[in-house]
Amino acid sequence: MKKILIIGGGASGMMAAIEASKMGNQVHIYEKNEKLGKKLFITGKGRCNFTNNCNTDEMLKSIYRNPRFMYGSLNDFSNEDCIKFFESLNLKTKVERGNRAFPLSDRSSDIIKALKDELKRRNVSIHLNLQVKDINYTEDKIFSHIILNNGEKIEGDICIIATGGLSYPTTGSTGDGYRFAKKLGHEITDTYPSLVPIEVKEPWVSYLQGLSLKNVKLIVPNTSKKNKFIYNEFGEMMFTHFGITGPLVLSLSALVGEYLKNEPLKAYIDLKPALSFDELDSRILRDFHEFANKSFKNSLSKLLPSKIIPIIIMLSEINEDKKVHDITKEEREKLVYLIKHFEITLTKLRGYNEAVITRGGVNVKKINPKTMESRLVKNIYFVGEVLDLDACTGGFNLQIAWSTGYSCGLHLGD
Numbered sequence: 001m002k003k004i005l006i007i008g009g010g011a012s013g014m015m016a017a018i019e020a021s022k023m024g025n026q027v028h029i030y031e032k033n034e035k036l037g038k039k040l041f042i043t044g045k046g047r048c049n050f051t052n053n054c055n056t057d058e059m060l061k062s063i064y065r066n067p068r069f070m071y072g073s074l075n076d077f078s079n080e081d082c083i084k085f086f087e088s089l090n091l092k093t094k095v096e097r098g099n100r101a102f103p104l105s106d107r108s109s110d111i112i113k114a115l116k117d118e119l120k121r122r123n124v125s126i127h128l129n130l131q132v133k134d135i136n137y138t139e140d141k142i143f144s145h146i147i148l149n150n151g152e153k154i155e156g157d158i159c160i161i162a163t164g165g166l167s168y169p170t171t172g173s174t175g176d177g178y179r180f181a182k183k184l185g186h187e188i189t190d191t192y193p194s195l196v197p198i199e200v201k202e203p204w205v206s207y208l209q210g211l212s213l214k215n216v217k218l219i220v221p222n223t224s225k226k227n228k229f230i231y232n233e234f235g236e237m238m239f240t241h242f243g244i245t246g247p248l249v250l251s252l253s254a255l256v257g258e259y260l261k262n263e264p265l266k267a268y269i270d271l272k273p274a275l276s277f278d279e280l281d282s283r284i285l286r287d288f289h290e291f292a293n294k295s296f297k298n299s300l301s302k303l304l305p306s307k308i309i310p311i312i313i314m315l316s317e318i319n320e321d322k323k324v325h326d327i328t329k330e331e332r333e334k335l336v337y338l339i340k341h342f343e344i345t346l347t348k349l350r351g352y353n354e355a356v357i358t359r360g361g362v363n364v365k366k367i368n369p370k371t372m373e374s375r376l377v378k379n380i381y382f383v384g385e386v387l388d389l390d391a392c393t394g395g396f397n398l399q400i401a402w403s404t405g406y407s408c409g410l411h412l413g414d
């Protein structure tokens, strides 16, 4: 029987505890908050999109950073296993659009309750309101003890670091795990807020606040590689008073942090991606025939959302009062171009306070992908978001937490 100390009672820490306790180990969770799973509670807008019921290929494609590192743990505990696991804890689940899995009750608190009941059933000791301040190892590089904020020294056989990243710090993720990892000799890859809104330079963007665009294409060319894109996807996005957000933008945010560190990036919205340039031109021509005697500003209502029309008119440099029948071919072509290349300048990701996850973290090169054990200090393990693993929205980030936590618990001491 081993004494196992887990730092952090979030998704990955609780899963590691459940699995580790199966071997008859004495498992302790140290959580600095007053309760377990504070972040889990707010996931999926309070509904907890706890995994994604997709196939393995899609699962791996949805993991942006180090998907190969996840082969072993997804094999130990797949998304399918995850659904079965919660069902086995008497939690009914459902799968919605995009294969997103939720508790049938739509309550994240039910996920937390299921986990807490299981921890209790397995006699895991929970220590709340206790922050781990420090972690120590022997001269032979073997884990020895942790130090709590009350000064207490706790010895153990194994330590699992499940402290999460930096996003939503009010939930307890304040980067302590990175500090511990550095002390143990681990490299931390650059961290960025991810799955986060993006700020835009154009001052008129605040005028578009609240405008939601469906079925548009968001394109970010890679200026250093001709004809290559950093991002080129269809979907839904929204304007805010500072820039853009919504599903397309959150996915984009995972890819542009490194670029925005150096300079702003041009992005283009194709407002009519289903129409080619010529098709859109013909469509506008038809509208212009219909509205031939109207002024330009009153001719676009069938084509575009009303909020964006004044901006398109301004950018087109066509006098808004010009009669439609007086608009030249060149002017019309410029309008078509604008609608298919609505240009904005991305300046900055919003901060960790608004980021669903942290990109970057403990470099996985020095972590055993089968067991999650540090390759530098024996009997110390890392699980969940503290690792340099991240995925898109849809339940994939929690699956990373469950799978790495499970594999760690399963292979402890291997």
Ligand SMILES: Cc1cc2nc3c(=O)[nH]c(=O)nc-3n(C[C@H](O)[C@H](O)[C@H](O)COP(=O)(O)OP(=O)(O)OC[C@H]3O[C@@H](n4cnc5c(N)ncnc54)[C@H](O)[C@@H]3O)c2cc1C
Pocket (backbone or CB within 6 Å): 007, 008, 009, 010, 011, 012, 013, 030, 031, 032, 033, 036, 037, 038, 039, 040, 042, 043, 044, 045, 048, 049, 050, 051, 130, 131, 132, 133, 162, 163, 164, 165, 167, 168, 171, 172, 173, 174, 176, 177, 355, 356, 357, 383, 384, 385, 386, 394, 395, 396, 397, 398, 399, 401
């Ligand atoms: C608003 C929001 C919505 C989200 N929605 C979804 C979703 O629907 N689906 C999805 O897949 N993912 C979602 N995520 C991401 C997901 O919540 C995280 O990826 C996941 O919680 C990471 O789990 P973790 O166990 O690694 O870290 P966390 O859940 O952050 O847990 C870490 C725990 O460690 C504790 N801790 C930290 N340092 C110490 C210390 N020194 N001593 C003691 N305790 C410590 C913290 O208090 C915290 O409780 C969402 C995130 C946010 C912010």
